[in-house]
Amino acid sequence: MSMKSVKNLKTVNKKVRNLVESALEESGGLLRLAPCWVPRSFLQPGKRLKLHPDDLYAFGLNRGGIDERWFASTTPAANENRTPDEGLSYVVAGRSRFTLQAAVAECGAELIGRKIWNKYKRWPVYSKFFDNMGPIPHHMHQSQKQARLVGQEGKPESYYFPPQHNNVGNNFPYTFMGLELGTTKAQVRKCLENWNKGDNGILDLSRAYRLKPGTGWLIGPCILHAPGSLCTYEPQWGSDVFGMYQSLVEGREVPWSLLVKDMPKSKHKDLDFIVDQLDWEANVDPKFKDNHYLEPVPVADTRSEGYVDRWIVYGKVHDEQLFTAKELTVEPGAKCTIKDNGAYGLITVQGKGKMNKLNLDCPKLIRFHELTEDEVFCTEDAAKAGVTFENTSDVEPLVVLRYFGPEVNPEAPGLGAYRKNKF
The missing domain is CATH 2.60.120.10 (Jelly Rolls)
Structure with a gap:
């Protein structure tokens, strides 16, 4: 039997400890993971994930193109109409496969260490390649406190632009981040009021930074950012919450539902609440680049x-x-x-x-x-x-x-x- 495809593996859903321990013994403390692909219905794939061009829409055109690959993930992808295991990495052990989530649930501290297991009872982080042809909407990720209102966790994240995946920069290798010094909450509120009029103008209140392969950024929760078109390696917290504050991107509509998807239903039309989701001081920081930009350190x-x-x-x-x-x-x-x-x-x-x-x-x-x-x-x-x-x-x-x-x-x-x- 060929081992080239996940189709030839037996999926094991529980009692995976013996498989985990055997794999660790054979490898020297390591687990082999299979690729974990994630589509986004509102984005256009950047074609630098090394995924075959014929498979960019393998989930179906209605699900959108595959523009992400997640690494060592125990975090489900928060997509509508998602498959049950979407976003979850699979361990490959012999002729079987099982989710890393199941392995951690059963083996806990043996895999991720006692300190992390005792505090979180899960692998609380993940990383991904995020790869798009153009920019994505100006958005933020909720804080822990905000995300708890809808039973979720907040999401700080980071970026690194690996040169190996950025032989081309695609359509817009710049990222808008934060808001210009002097921006008022009333101006952001006005952008929300103008949502259905076309481009709501949120980018007029922000500043774009040129992205450079081999560098990166650290972005905390509640900070607006509109990632550009470099393929990005993104270590981040194990959550998929966000709120999109931009109504139109490259002529593509962003539905209001993507702005409020991780906010309490009672607040979906409360513009003041939505504006106050932003960390104002962090967004208008006059030393924004100094406080977020990264270059490698040996x-x-x-x-x-x-x-x-x-x-x-x-x-x-x-x-x-x-x-x-x-x-x-x-x-x-x-x-x-x-x-x-x-x-x-x-x-x-x-x-x-x-x-x-x-x-x-x-x-x-x-x-x-x-x-x-x-x-x-x-x-x-x-x-x-x-x-x-x-x-x-x-x-x-x-x-x-x-x-x-x-x-x-x-x-x-x-x-x-x-x-x-x-x-």
Whole structure:
């Protein structure tokens, strides 16, 4: 039987502990993950996810194009008419598959570490590739307090623009963020009043920043942002809440329902409530870029040893470190052992090699149901013991991105560290 497709795997929905423990033993503390594709009905795919062009609408045209791939996710996608497992990553173990969500539910601290398990009882973060042809609506993600009003969790997030997925910038490689200094709540309220008149003009109150591959941003909740058209790696909190504040994008209507979907039903027409969902001080921050922009910071100067590990997401949101991320580059023929403080999700963006006992291989093209060797979940025990990475290519670097859970990396740099921490 071919193991190339998820169709050839048996889906196991419960009692997965034995499968998990066997997989960890065989791999050296790692779990192989299958690609997790997510469509968005209101966006146009950017075609840089390495998904086969014939499969961009594999969920059906009515569901929209696939513009996201989620990594090590136990968070359901908040899409209308979603499939039951949409947004959930699957572990591949032999000829079986089961969700990472089920694995964490049964094995808890063995996978994600006792500290995170005891506090959250789940893997509370995830990451994704977010890939669109053009810009998306100016929107915000609710805070924890706001999201609790509708039984959800808030969502801070971060961005990194991997050069390997940005050979083209597509239609608008700029992101509007926040609001211009001096903007008033009355002006934003007027934009909401004008929703059905066409373009409600919310972008007239904001400022666009040019996006640069190899850099990133850290964006807290309640901050307006209209992501541009670079393919983005996004470590973030495990939630899919949002509110769209822009009524028209590139001629496409944004329904009012996408503005209020994660607000109490009694407030769906309360314009003052909707405006007050915004963190006003953060949106009109005169030092917005200084307080949100990221560039990679080397963990240590190990170039002479044939590898470089760099922080690509760091900093705190409201004095909390909710997630961090690193980019490891291993030169052709080189080998290194990397110790980390906690569990992580990993995606390979270039090259081939090995990670403990698992193969790593960055695919050139992926069919919708195909399995890959580019994605892995690393347990906390394996991370702390040290994971050995080996580049088996003679010509190409091996590059992997890995993201971590909350408060895992207290030694991570603070915002602005890139200014003084370059080789």
